[in-house]
Amino acid sequence: MKSINTVTGTTSPEQLGTTLMHEHLMIGWAGWELDCAAPKFERKAALKTCVERLKELKDLGVSSFVDPCPMDIGRDVSFMAEVASASGINIVCATGLYKEDLGNTPYFKQRTVDEIAEIYSQEITKGIGGTGIKAGIIKCATGKGQVTKYEEMCLRAAGRAHLRTGAPITTHTEDGTMGREQLEIFASEGVDLSHVVIGHSCGSADLGYHSAMLERGCILGFDRFGLDILHPDKLRLAALIGLLGVGYEKQLVLSHDTVACWLGRRLDLPPETAKLVENWKPTHVLKNIVPTLKKAGVSEEKIRAMLVENPRRYFS
Numbered sequence: 299m300k301s302i303n304t305v306t307g308t309t310s311p312e313q314l315g316t317t318l319m320h321e322h323l324m325i326g327w328a329g330w331e332l333d334c335a336a337p338k339f340e341r342k343a344a345l346k347t348c349v350e351r352l353k354e355l356k357d358l359g360v361s362s363f364v365d366p367c368p369m370d371i372g373r374d375v376s377f378m379a380e381v382a383s384a385s386g387i388n389i390v391c392a393t394g395l396y397k398e399d400l401g402n403t404p405y406f407k408q409r410t411v412d413e414i415a416e417i418y419s420q421e422i423t424k425g426i427g428g429t430g431i432k433a434g435i436i437k438c439a440t441g442k443g444q445v446t447k448y449e450e451m452c453l454r455a456a457g458r459a460h461l462r463t464g465a466p467i468t469t470h471t472e473d474g475t476m477g478r479e480q481l482e483i484f485a486s487e488g489v490d491l492s493h494v495v496i497g498h499s500c501g502s503a504d505l506g507y508h509s510a511m512l513e514r515g516c517i518l519g520f521d522r523f524g525l526d527i528l529h530p531d532k533l534r535l536a537a538l539i540g541l542l543g544v545g546y547e548k549q550l551v552l553s554h555d556t557v558a559c560w561l562g563r564r565l566d567l568p569p570e571t572a573k574l575v576e577n578w579k580p581t582h583v584l585k586n587i588v589p590t591l592k593k594a595g596v597s598e599e600k601i602r603a604m605l606v607e608n609p610r611r612y613f614s
């Protein structure tokens with residue numbers, strides 16, 4: 299049986315249960331700690347916020363929570379472990395680097411693909427920093443409309459670290475672009491694409507884009523529900539229901555990409571846009587999206603596939 303690294307030890311794919319595949323406890327952009335005018339980070343209050351959030355999810359039947367925060371945007375695995383212990387939810391953390399324009403790149407730009415692959419592999423097999431906490435997934439990311447040289451290097455490193463460790467890969471894409479290019483890079487590294495989630499694929503309503511990727515065997519993340527400010531839920535749902543209707547239920551996973559706490563200044567949105575994020579909560583899929591899918595005729599079995607079976611197979 300395959301073992302999965304969580305921040306509090308190992309578990310098995312069979313024990314994952316209902317899994318949110320892409321949520322964050324904490325994000326901090328590189329440099330946040332230099333902002334002396336920002337609100338001070340209150341660790342205790344942040345812990346409380348996160349534990350409350352996860353307990354609410356637990357009450358809805360969620361048992362596992364994948365936090366694919368890359369290593370360079372505020373990842374704090376000890377914090378995650380405290381939240382996992384206090385809430386009783388499995389948390390899987392990631393190794394990997396973010397996209398070039400928002401990542402912490404200067405050091406890694408001077409490395410080779412194999413050096414980066416070795417860093418990722420060690421975070422999975424030996425642990426992160428001195429914590430002993432091991433990453434269970436590899437994150438990579440591309441920006442809108444292009445894969446930069448740096449991002450390609452990180453994608454190739456992710457592929458190589460996957461082959462060495464067996465840890466699956468999850469990605470960030472922007473506005474429904476570059477998913478196919480990401481798959482091409484992973485395939486050229488010899489990755490079995492059934493262990494790849496192309497994240498934020500719901501940012502596109504182009505079914506041709508979706509089916510071209512699904513035909514290669516990967517999983518698509520419909521993992522930004524509630525972020526109407528980026529792309530309306532109605533379009534995410536229309537695409538999802540269409541893909542489910544033609545038999546792709548074994549290759550889709552659901553989540554929200556929520557962020558419970560921000561390091562430094564929080565993401566400030568103009569008040570007139572508040573309505574466009576009012577559903578951006580990690581309970582939205584279970585409370586609102588699942589009932590909407592059922593009303594549209596999607597079977598319990600297909601919903602279970604997206605929330606339980608597909609995460610299980612992806613980690614197997």
Ligand SMILES: [Zn+2]
Binds near residue numbers: 320322366470555
């Ligand atoms: Zn994310």
